[in-house]
Amino acid sequence: MNAVTWEQREEIIGLLDDASAAPDVRAVVVSATGKGFCAGADLRGGSAAGERVAGDVARTIRRGAQRFIAAVLDCEKPVIAAVNGTAAGIGAHLALACDLVIAAEEARFIEVFVRRGLVPDGGGAYLLPRLVGPQRAKELMFFGDAVSAAEAERLGLVNRVVPAGELERTARAWAERLAQGPTRALALTKQLVNASLDGDRAAAFAAEAAAQEINMTTADAGEGVASFVERRSPEFRGR
Structure with missing residues (x-):
């Protein structure tokens, strides 16, 4: 389900930074393979040995999830998310940080943090109120329910919902159109x-x-x- 590792985050941050600096890159598409878009952070390798001290968690969030989302927001090229399946946690925030979001009919968006007893990170409490307003944002974050692609479009979380077979073609068409722009x-x-x-x-x-x-x-x-x-x-x- 494409749970993102620390190494993958660093690679994507680097690619977005490179895209900003490359004159021949005119648009960016963030897509995924398999059944899911991104199921969140891969927590399996996240617990280091030794005692945790005050500040460790906040530092990890700043260096990891927040840098990841900021890289999308700060990229100097238009960034399109092509969401093929479940986008949960940081995966949902990765999609919602993009400038345009195209979702397959099977896609779902889940603010999964509350299910784990966690506070949303990776910019969720910054992004969601700006997209859907504070009340809707709280509903999504307080309950952690899955939001279908059709409901996400109605709420204003995504720009367009298309059949799965048309997702790649639609994303490419939008990217090519943007790539011809100023x-x-x-x-x-x-x-x-x-x-x-x-x-x-x-x-x-x-x-x-x-x-x-x-x-x-x-x-x-x-x-x-x-x-x-x-x-x-x-x-x-x-x-």
């Missing part, structure tokens, strides 16, 4: 939307103006304006 403008738009949920209007307006100032120095912005004036389709190159 990559830097998309990166700045992503930053603005994410930051807008944490600040006031004055800060959001100031960030918007600064982002547009930066964006107007890109070749794609020049191409977009030129294509409008010349009444033709733009050809963005991600520069």
Whole structure:
């Protein structure tokens, strides 16, 4: 069920960081093989020998689950989640941190922490209220019930639900469409939307103006304006 190990987390964090820096990478798809998307953290190798001291758990969360989710939120390219099956715990948060979420009809989302007597980590209490509001977020986290793909779409957790056989094709089509877009403008738009949920209007307006100032120095912005004036389709190159 693709329970994620520490090594896998580090590899994915590195890949997302590399994607941000690579001009030829224009979009990212996070997908999985098998029956599940991600069943959460792999806890089998998580308990080290020796006495635990104060601060160990918080440090582990900061270095592990929180860095993992932040890598998705901070990636400078659009990130699509293609959720093929169960996304539980940190697996659900991995999907929900993505910019766009496409789910197969069989997919389920589970805030499994309460079933283990745990507090949600990996940004769950940050992500969920921003997607569905505080009351719905508490319902999902307090009860830990499985949410079907159809219900997740109704709640606003996912963008689109498709038959399993169409998941890969749909995700690829969305990624290819994004890859033809103005990559830097998309990166700045992503930053603005994410930051807008944490600040006031004055800060959001100031960030918007600064982002547009930066964006107007890109070749794609020049191409977009030129294509409008010349009444033709733009050809963005991600520069």
